[in-house]
Amino acid sequence: MKCSYCTAEIEKGTGMMFVRKNGTVRYYCSQRCYKFNIVMVRKPNRKEIEERASAR
Ligand SMILES: [Zn+2]
Numbered sequence: 001m002k003c004s005y006c007t008a009e010i011e012k013g014t015g016m017m018f019v020r021k022n023g024t025v026r027y028y029c030s031q032r033c034y035k036f037n038i039v040m041v042r043k044p045n046r047k048e049i050e051e052r053a054s055a056r
Pocket residue numbers: 003004005006007008028029030033
């Protein structure tokens with residue numbers, strides 16, 4: 001299988017598997033790829049940021 005982020009080949013027993021609630025399975029060769037991919041997919045919640053900023 002290949003890393004869903006950098007497409008590097010992952011050997012069995014290494015890397016990490018991430019299953020989303022909708023059933024999509026993603027494989028990552030390292031925690032670094034996992035983090036980068038999750039950060040890129042995840043859209044920042046602007047409202048939350050604005051609310052936090054105004055609360056100061
Ligand atoms: Zn990778």
